[in-house]
Amino acid sequence: MSDAAVRIEGLTMDFGKVRALEDLSLEVARGSVFGFLGPNGAGKTTTIRLLLGLLEPTRGKAEVLGFDTREKAHEIRCRSGALLEHAGLYERLSAEENLEYYGEIHRMPTAKRRERIEELLTSVGLWERRREPLKKWSRGMRQKVAVARALLHRPEMVFLDEPTAGFDPSSSAALRDDLASLASREGVTVFLCTHNLFEAERLCDVVGVIRRGKLVAVGSPDELRAGSGDERAEVIGQGFGEKMLRMLRERAEVRSAEITNGRVTIELEEKAKMAPLVSLMVQEGVEIEEVRRGRASLEEVFLKLMEEEKR
């Protein structure tokens, strides 16, 4: 059995004259959480549709769980769960009936199906309301049912397109924990499209950044942050002044220095040491309370990649 749950080679998709995906090549390891990041219209949804065999690529090939998306799409769909762009729930039916329907579609035995529905709806706090028609529910509640539907038949692979859209912060955190444990405990591979970079940073083992149909970066969140080369420090204290700022900016290891919200933010050259800069500030009369050093967040890396592409 191949180690890759998803293997994409030179995948290109044209809609008439519009190129939605260009020469996309990618591998997602089994049992990992892969985050696919990109602005609207970047090609994330098209990629999921291609991987589920719902669209035929113009060029290139893709395999999911070892099955070719052109030849064996049915096998892929049998082993996958999907929450696509829309929740895709029948609003005249109740949460229980929606899940029953998809459980029957996946041919789950009645007893197992009912047990699993209870387990999933209880975990998202909706078991007591399972018989209410969904049309009366909020977007977030429906989204929880849609996530439950994607996980219902214990698939090997889960495709989730913005799963926490409409969730409150505690529900988002709970789903993140569930997805992380699904991947680690049950070996489920999660292919997650999201705009939520905080979510991607917390949850994903590997992230891919796509823009205008092209993959512009791929790696673990740490690798991407390290690769961006942005090292920074934040100094909290009293007595910052223009003279001190000028002196900092004149140093070779400092790329830039700014005072924002009563703090000094310093962008450093790679491997620059912070201690000489701290002594300089103390000499200039600054009372330092705290110095934080770190790399750029995934959000900053993402925005930088988008900017680079524009240029």
Add this chain to the structure above:
Amino acid sequence: MRDVWTVLKKELKELLRLHGSSKRTLLLMLLPLCAVGALFATMWNKQLLELESPAGAVFCVVIPLGMVIAVICDSFAGERERQTLETLLASRLPDRAILFGKMGAAMAFGWILTLLIMIFMRLAALVAKGPPESWGRVLGWHGGALVFAFPIWGLWASLGVLVSLRSPTVKRAQQMLSISFLVVCFLPAIIVGGSRTMQRRLGGAARAAEGVNPMTVALVALAILLLVDVVLILIAMARFKRSKLILD
């Protein structure tokens, strides 16, 4: 077959929730049928319509047509409009199960409505005229009409699914199907009415059929209907492409 049954069951369940609860929906569906029964009793008394006649049979199929068109058009266009189609297509259901499940639900709905109308009309006939002379003849007629109703609803279901497959909204599908209904019903009449040659040929065919056993005529008609159904179903199967359904 199991997948077809899964889809069919869900379609009928959704249909029963059309107006909120199942009870409310059933009540709202049965009320017009009661009205049809009352209308029929009046027509019977005025000797305008007899139940055991070709016109009576047409009545039983034409009356529920509006309700059935609404249901058939909802099959794919409704799923597209309510944004449930893509998730359904991303499931493990085979193309044929989705197609036949939806067609089957529309057929079953049409057939059940025909049966209910027949029951209401028979009840109205009992009230208006009393018991029939021969229950055997009546039951035979009803049985035959119900057998014919199957391919007729099959024809509307396949035609409806064909239209619904490509329609962006339910309303558009309903308009298209209503136009198809007018074309199917009135175009032959217009062609025959406007051509003396056609009238002569039709008259000749009718005279020739007078000598033929009515059962043979019925079987030939049934075979033609089934053939048309099969052709329409094959066209629907050919047009069912997941990639096109998603992008439409």
